Amino acid sequence: MLKLLLGSLLRRPPTLRTPVADPSAQEALERRLETRERPCLGRSLAIRQVDAGSCNGCELEIHALNNVVYDLERFGIRFVASPRHADALLVTGPVTTNMREALKRTYDATPDPKWVVAVGDCAVDGGVFRGSYAVTDGVANTIPVDLHLPGCPPAPEPLLSGLLALLEAGAEKTRD
Amino acid sequence: MIASYHPTLSEYLAHNPGVEGHGPWPRVHLVTDTWLALISRLPLSRWDLLAEWADGDKVMAAIRDDSDGAVAVLSLTTQDGRFPSLSHGWPSASRLERTIADLSGLTADSLGDTRPWLDHGTWPVQHPLGAATAHKPGALPLPYAFLPVDSEGTHQIPVGPVHAGIIEPGHFRFTCFGEAVVRLEDRLGYTHKGTETLMAGADLERAARLAGRISGDSTVAYALAFARAVEAATGTVIPPRAHWVRAVMAEMERIANHFGDIGAICNDVAFSLMHAHCGWLRERVLQAAAACFGHRLMMDRVVPGGVSCDLDDAGTQRLRDLVRQLRPRFEELVTLYDSTPSLQSRMLTAGVVQPEWVRQWGTGGFVGRATGRSFDARRSPGYEPYSQLDFTVPVRNEGDVNARVMIRIDEVHQSLSLIERLLQAMPPGPIHTAIVSADAPNSGNRHGEGVALVEGFRGDVFVSVRLNANGTIARCHLRDPSWFQWPLLMAAIKDCVVADFPLCNKSFNCSYSGPDL
Numbered sequence: 001m002l003k004l005l006l007g008s009l010l011r012r013p014p015t016l017r018t019p020v021a022d023p024s025a026q027e028a029l030e031r032r033l034e035t036r037e038r039p040c041l042g043r044s045l046a047i048r049q050v051d052a053g054s055c056n057g058c059e060l061e062i063h064a065l066n067n068v069v070y071d072l073e074r075f076g077i078r079f080v081a082s083p084r085h086a087d088a089l090l091v092t093g094p095v096t097t098n099m100r101e102a103l104k105r106t107y108d109a110t111p112d113p114k115w116v117v118a119v120g121d122c123a124v125d126g127g128v129f130r131g132s133y134a135v136t137d138g139v140a141n142t143i144p145v146d147l148h149l150p151g152c153p154p155a156p157e158p159l160l161s162g163l164l165a166l167l168e169a170g171a172e173k174t175r176d
Numbered sequence: 177m178i179a180s181y182h183p184t185l186s187e188y189l190a191h192n193p194g195v196e197g198h199g200p201w202p203r204v205h206l207v208t209d210t211w212l213a214l215i216s217r218l219p220l221s222r223w224d225l226l227a228e229w230a231d232g233d234k235v236m237a238a239i240r241d242d243s244d245g246a247v248a249v250l251s252l253t254t255q256d257g258r259f260p261s262l263s264h265g266w267p268s269a270s271r272l273e274r275t276i277a278d279l280s281g282l283t284a285d286s287l288g289d290t291r292p293w294l295d296h297g298t299w300p301v302q303h304p305l306g307a308a309t310a311h312k313p314g315a316l317p318l319p320y321a322f323l324p325v326d327s328e329g330t331h332q333i334p335v336g337p338v339h340a341g342i343i344e345p346g347h348f349r350f351t352c353f354g355e356a357v358v359r360l361e362d363r364l365g366y367t368h369k370g371t372e373t374l375m376a377g378a379d380l381e382r383a384a385r386l387a388g389r390i391s392g393d394s395t396v397a398y399a400l401a402f403a404r405a406v407e408a409a410t411g412t413v414i415p416p417r418a419h420w421v422r423a424v425m426a427e428m429e430r431i432a433n434h435f436g437d438i439g440a441i442c443n444d445v446a447f448s449l450m451h452a453h454c455g456w457l458r459e460r461v462l463q464a465a466a467a468c469f470g471h472r473l474m475m476d477r478v479v480p481g482g483v484s485c486d487l488d489d490a491g492t493q494r495l496r497d498l499v500r501q502l503r504p505r506f507e508e509l510v511t512l513y514d515s516t517p518s519l520q521s522r523m524l525t526a527g528v529v530q531p532e533w534v535r536q537w538g539t540g541g542f543v544g545r546a547t548g549r550s551f552d553a554r555r556s557p558g559y560e561p562y563s564q565l566d567f568t569v570p571v572r573n574e575g576d577v578n579a580r581v582m583i584r585i586d587e588v589h590q591s592l593s594l595i596e597r598l599l600q601a602m603p604p605g606p607i608h609t610a611i612v613s614a615d616a617p618n619s620g621n622r623h624g625e626g627v628a629l630v631e632g633f634r635g636d637v638f639v640s641v642r643l644n645a646n647g648t649i650a651r652c653h654l655r656d657p658s659w660f661q662w663p664l665l666m667a668a669i670k671d672c673v674v675a676d677f678p679l680c681n682k683s684f685n686c687s688y689s690g691p692d693l
Contacts, residue, residue: 014456049342053367055689056344057392057473063342063436064462067455081340097298098366099345101317102337128385133301134370153392155472 014068018075018164019157025147025165032146033169044076045167048086048110052103052142053096053135057153058120062090064156065163077163083107088115088166094122094135095142107143115166118145119159121152128152182220185241189248198625199408201557203236203249211252211260218265224538224551226629227638227655228262228272230280230305235259236653237269238627238638240538245556249627249640254282261287268537268660275693279372281306291321294365294692304373325351325359333674337366344688348677355673360666367692375652380406380480380611383649387639388475390654391690396422396429397632398654399478401639404559405652406480409626409643410611418482418609419560420602424495425465425474425483426630427591427598431502432461433633434584434591437685441581442513444679445522453509457502464498467491482608492599499592506592510585523578527668527680530575537660541635542587543684545571546579553631565597575668577683613647632657634687656690 049062065072072078080086083106095103107116118139121127126137139145149162192210194202206214217223226238226247236251252259261284262269273284274293281303283290295302297318302311330353337345347363371390375383387402388395400422407414439454462472468491469477477484487495513519533539534547544551552569554562570586572579614624627640635657642650665684669677 014459050338051342051344051367053369053689054344055367055389055392055395056687057389057395057475059342059344060393060436060473064455064459067459068452069456069459079342083338093367094369096366096368097300097313098296098317098368099337100298102345102366106338128382128389129369129371129374132370132374133299133304134368134373152389152475153473155466 015071015074016069016157016160019161021164021168022149022158022161023165025149025162026168029147029165029169042170043167044078045163045170046078046080046085046087047090047163048080048083048088048106049090049092050083050103050106052091052093052099052123052139054093054120054122058092058123061153061156061159062092062119065159070156070160072160072163075160075164075167077167083109084111086110086114088117089143090117090119091139091143091145092119092123094126094129094132094137095139096135098134100136100142103139103142115146116143117147117149117162117166119149120154121150124148124150182217182222184244184246185221185223185239185248186244186246188214188217195251195625198249198627199411201247201249201627203251203625205251205253208252208255208260211250214250215260215262215265218262225262225266225268225272226538226636227640227653228269228276229640229653229655230276230282231642231651231653233257233282235276235282236640237262238640240557240629242538242551245558247557247627247629257282258285259283260285263287266536266538268663271659271663279303279305292318294368296320296365299370304370305376320363322349322361322363323359327353327358329353330358346688350674350677352674355675357669357672357674357677360669360677362662362666364662364688365692367689369689369693371693372652372654375649378649380647380649383652384479385476387652387654388478390693391656391687392473392475393433393687394429394632394634394637394656394690395473395475396425396478397630397637398639399476400426401628401630401637402641402652402654403478403480404628404630405626405639405641406611406643407626408628409624409641410613410647412481412609412611414482414609415606416560416603417486417605418607420598421483421487421607422478423561424487424595424598424602425469425477426632427595428461428465428495429474430633431588431591431595432458432465434588435461435506437682438509438513438581438584438588440685441523441577441679441682442519444682445519447516447519450509450513450519453505457505457509460498460502464494467494479608481611482606484608486607487602492602495595495599499596503592506588513581513585520578522676522679523581523683524576526577526676527665527672527683528575529664529668531573533664533667534575537664539635539660539664541632541657541661542580542583543661543664544635545569546583547575548573551636553629553636557629559628559630561598565594567594577679580683611647614643614645634658634685634690635661654693656687658686658688659691661686662691
């Protein structure tokens with residue numbers, strides 16, 4: 001026990017320092033807020049992740065947000081098991097035609113007000129799979145998207161900055 | 177009783193000359209009679225089906241003889257779009273042949289299961305790799321006829337395609353008697369992106385990027401298999417250093433995935449401490465990858481002709497330090513795993529895979545090796561630089577969740593040691609050589625078709641490419657190890673309780689995107 005306590009004093013915690021909210025994401029969200037009336041999220045965010053046909057690279061990095069280094073939950077952001085519990089959908093993949101209906105139904109099952117974040121180059125515009133008969137070239141062609149976080153896949157730190165921007169945008173609205 | 181003599185694959189094919197320009201193993205073009213004779217031999221042989229796909233009006237099958245490791249590709253020109261099914265000798269051929277029907281429109285005669293597999297009726301085209309006729313998709317995906325269960329008192333649990341966790345989409349149909357699973361059937365194809373169609377006509381750079389995105393967790397393995405197939409097709413000899421840098425990346429990918437999955441398996445039995453620690457170890461590997469190779473998952477770093485970035489002295493030192501730090505930390509976790517009865521009680525005897533299934537399906541990876549099948553593509557057929565390195569392939573016989581975890585623990589140890597030795601003995605020199613297409617002057621290029629078999633963290637990845645004269649892709653087929661692992665998961669869960677499914681599923685960790693293509 002002593003060894004453990006001593007070790008904890010000497011070792012730095014693995015947790016990453018709080019990254020700043022992504023300014024370009026903030027800007028995009030502000031524009032979005034001007035066009036659509038969005039009630040606030042407060043200081044917490046429940047996310048339902050939907051893989052709409054990704055290569056699973058994005059999932060690996062979204063998973064990493066939960067590890068001890070990025071520790072997403074310290075910011076009040078957490079992943080939930082059902083769209084019915086969610087404030088936001090985090091959608092990856094180019095949206096395959098085979099997943100399109102499931103994505104629509106997941107969106108419909110998410111209570112209003114809801115936000116949609118498209119994660120990864122595929123979710124933005126189809127990425128490398130753009131133009132294929134089996135994909136629909138990005139999330140926005142199926143459901144309305146509030147924020148795009150590009151990357152192939154986006155690393156956890158920029159993902160975190162983007163989600164913090166979403167949190168800020170919701171909180172700022174409260175003060176208005 | 178005198179055992180009858182069964183020829184090896186090489187002996188069997190000795191009288192059939194291989195097709196020109198196929199490397200590194202022969203492609204033998206058969207007539208229907210020989211194809212039929214081959215099928216009749218399958219039940220007696222130790223030949224495993226590596227892959228089956230269609231190229232134009234031809235159906236192709238890659239076969240590996242488990243007795244001596246010889247690999248050959250067989251091809252057959254279909255008659256009116258039909259060919260004799262291989263599914264009676266190899267049950268694993270069934271889904272491959274359903275996929276051939278969906279993508280190319282060629283049909284396997286006497287195939288028992290003719291339900292569409294990847295085609296859910298939502299594409300604006302039918303048979304995209306074949307005649308590619310326009311098709312008006314319905315408003316909804318087509319319903320799927322799940323296999324029936326004839327019994328009173330059973331109920332069904334449909335799960336997916338959108339799952340509760342952060343995982344890929346697929347549908348599982350449980351039929352249960354109380355808590356016990358009577359039958360589980362998977363329906364996949366939700367992540368089908370038409371990758372092989374996108375590859376046709378693509379230049380090598382684009383095709384390599386696509387290959388690296390078949391299954392993101394195995395991006396190095398796929399890029400490596402694709403690059404090796406292209407190099408075999410063009411007769412390219414890459415600089416020695418490139419082989420070694422590739423192997424460092426491949427072993428890092430293996431370790432990162434094993435860390436993540438060992439933690440996640442323990443998390444599924446509510447032992448989140450292991451999950452937290454393993455997650456941190458995985459993160460360290462990915463951060464080192466980003467520092468040394470410029471990308472956390474090392475995407476697009478293995479390219480045809482070599483690698484796109486070198487490992488400098490600082491990188492080498494960083495990886496040495498990484499291995500030195502990971503080893504004692506991981507050792508502590510293994511001790512914790514071994515000495516926690518609550519973990520053992522859930523993992524021992526859960527989700528047992530029978531040796532017979534592994535043999536029949538030619539299942540590779542830790543699923544095969546946890547059930548007594550020692551196949552590891554790094555060893556047989558083997559490739560550079562592993563042929564110069566001494567390492568053992570861990571094998572266990574229990575076939576349960578615990579055995580699969582133990583195999584992965586052993587593989588982490590081994591990969592750590594491999595990385596150390598790779599860094600130690602890495603030859604200096606260039607890391608890339610240009611791929612010369614067949615129509616270039618003095619190319620001396622005799623080939624045009626190549627295949628490769630590479631060991632990813634999940635198992636053997638098979639890639640076949642046929643190149644156009646200008647060096648673009650004519651046809652590329654990529655076969656994920658999960659094709660031969662998913663059906664075993666469905667069988668292993670039978671008679672288990674529903675609550676054991678997440679655990680068993682995680683212990684397999686099959687790819688969705690890989691086989692969905």
